[in-house]
Amino acid sequence: MVTRKGGKKPPSGTAPARASSPVDELLSAAMERGDGSLETGRYLVTYKKGAAEQGPQTLSKKGMRVADAREYTMQAAAAESVGDADALWFPEIGVALVGGEAAQERGMSAKAAASDNSVESIDPEYFVFAQGSPSESLPGFSETTLENATSEYLRGFLSAAEAIARDLRRDVTPPQVEGAEKASEADATWGLNACRVLQSAQSGADIKVAVLDSGVDMGHPDLVGRLSAARTQSFVGQPVQDLHGHGTHCIGTACGPQSPEESKPRYGIGFQSTILAGKVLSNSGSSVGSSVLAGINWAIANGCQVISMSLGTPVGVQPYYTAAGQAALSRGLLIIAAAGNIGSNTDAPANSPTIMSVAWLNPNLSPNPFSNLGKIDIAGPGQDVFSTLPMPRRYGVLSGTSMATPHVAGCAALWAGSSPSLRGPSLWMKLQATARRLPFPGIRVGAGLVQAP
Template sequence: MAKKENNNSSNGANHVSSPVEELLLAALERNDNTFETGRYLATFKEGVGEDGTQSLATQGMRVADARDFSDQAAILENIGDADAVVFPEIGVALLSGNAAQERNMSTFAEIASDSPILSIDPEYFVFADNTYAEFLQSGTAQTDQSASSEFLRGFLQATETITKEMRGNGHSQSEIEEEVQVLGATWGVRACRVPASIRSGMGIKVAVLDTGFDLGHPDFLGRPVVGATFVGQPVQDLHSHGTHCIGTACGPRTPAGTTPRYGIGFRSSIFVGKVLSNSGSSVGGSVLAGMNWAIANRCQVISMSLGGPGGPHPAYTAAGQAALTNGCLIIAAAGNNGPGPTGAPANSPTIMSVASLDSNLQPSSFSARGKIDIAAPGRDIFSSVPRPVRYGNKNGTSMATPHVAGCAALWAETSPNMRGRALWQRLQATARRLPFPASQVGAGLVQAP
């Protein structure tokens, strides 16, 4: 069924600088189930980014550029009254809803063959992978408008609740600190053959685009960390999803006390891109801004445990290709809506998608199927979470993804030529083969060098 065009002229909440919460409120007022924000993404044809930017200005748009910000860390809330913001590394522009519609540049507009613009598509809301899957598995995502509204409404209340829990004494059962009695390594790290590797990720930049990071976590003191936010909130993680993913990809080799080794690239440089808010919600523009930043900083490994509807989306595909062209590799969670199909952005052909395995090395029941490139441990994964809890277990393809990212950092350390597409191919070529279809596990279980 064709999607209706969004018309937000009455609420004025589709500006480039509109915060996530304002866009969520506007979506509730529209009362539809498209998960569209009301803004648009213009993807330029490869190699014509400057012409694409000029074409927007020619049509009278006030255009901001990520290069106007230090290290291209473009904070959308600081864009001001711009009608569009361009992410030059990936060749994508985020357009204000009203400005785009006034110039007939919305979803169903015809694009001239000689235009530098490849496509114009709606911007969608994006969520921490586990959260979005919970809604999809409710069976109401495509059929019940009220359920869609309630889902969005929940995110407006979540930030305050999460903040209180993390600052107080209440914590969810899944994040209660575990009593670890013996030294060693987690089952996931062992399954990936990490302890036997002589590699540490030294000299490799690993960007984790998620809910941020607990910058004061004692296991990471003294580590080089570069942080940037793309959702108008401090990088400090008040959700825990991001800290858990960073722990797996980049955590220490020998945590204090009897805590087992849970991290892989223990000497890699950590780049924290906060593209999801403390409620675990975001929008495509913020995620793309984070991808643009990570590529601009030439992070050889970019890990993304998040998802949204539809796809493959041209903007994500362009970002994935830009990463490969610049010696970077984007690795993304396939999704927890199994046996449903791989979600966005992992379903883009230029982004490596990761499925989840249980400790018996069988596909997790929740793991998405279809476009799967590789698999990794994703159930009962022990890693870091924000203080005061410090450690906890989580499940999901979100947890599998940083296992691949960490191993990718170790492989990238082996040679300066092990970058981009070559790194992707090496990860697949060295994966442990499993007796399951490629649509469930891809090339198999990721292995460290």
């Protein structure tokens, strides 16, 4: 635990950072401050092992109103819901979240922590982000100052928060149909139309598709009947329930229903496939290679035919991924992975010769400039992809090779369902042989745009 050092004044924005302040309010205050700090203005007080039980009492003695996470079902306490409390106590981890004003009024600081026998440290709380935005890879970005970069980052994060807040406020309305041409496409997303999924007689029945990602929203109305505890597994020490959204979105594309609720366009491909959801990415969207390997091992042991992996690391070919891909192919299983989105060389594991690498296409069927290149085997729709997001968001639009990959995985499930001879290496060859050729080099789009049978 790093203890706050020095006499830097805690951030004092326009709005006080209360224990219950919503994240977007904290972000707005941080942007107004414009000091490049990623501090939220609140503090985290960590109690020493054994002294943790004294936490709430010591805070109460200082005159604070303390909310206890145990007051909430399954301890699912959200800071926003603590009302006018000055602090929120997390008994399982022996940490209290304290509002900025409440802490300052009582002189709580790293120094004060040293004089309190029960306290391990007092640290500023920081914003946490899942993944950088494309602007990070834009030319010239490296020349911007850290302060600008931070401010850009906060702005991007805030607009995402606002978009989600908007979605929460309105009951997601049906997409506006503009003109007759689009009306004919309203039955399905542009991605499914491009892959000619609606024309296919296949459903992916009897095919098991493992999506190794950030888990899944177990209660999503479009997926709920097709998920079971037996076919979900976490490899990152967190429940499978997807608090990130990325995994739920990918599963929707690969395996979503034939007729979604609320008259939405069809966005899912293998609508009768069996879904296996392996959580190999944490709720912050990050992980390590060994968790990914554990997920692959699980999918093979469970007799899957297709694995979809929208994840990666910008490094060279890793021998263990190549070995895992080889083991999968020899067991009749095809691993499909995202090439990555920094406009550079294909990420691992997609760069392994035994793993199918997917590039990201725009609706005009040209490769997106951010889509990685080099070792590319096939391409899929990746721009503005409509699919499931965890409730209450329900649906949302995301872009990237992450979204192109489950399009290929879904089509692979349809092909695998069309013939028991299409497994592993033969499934790989079929997908490439039937892909729609595109006027771009193979290092950008591989064999071309994936097509349903």
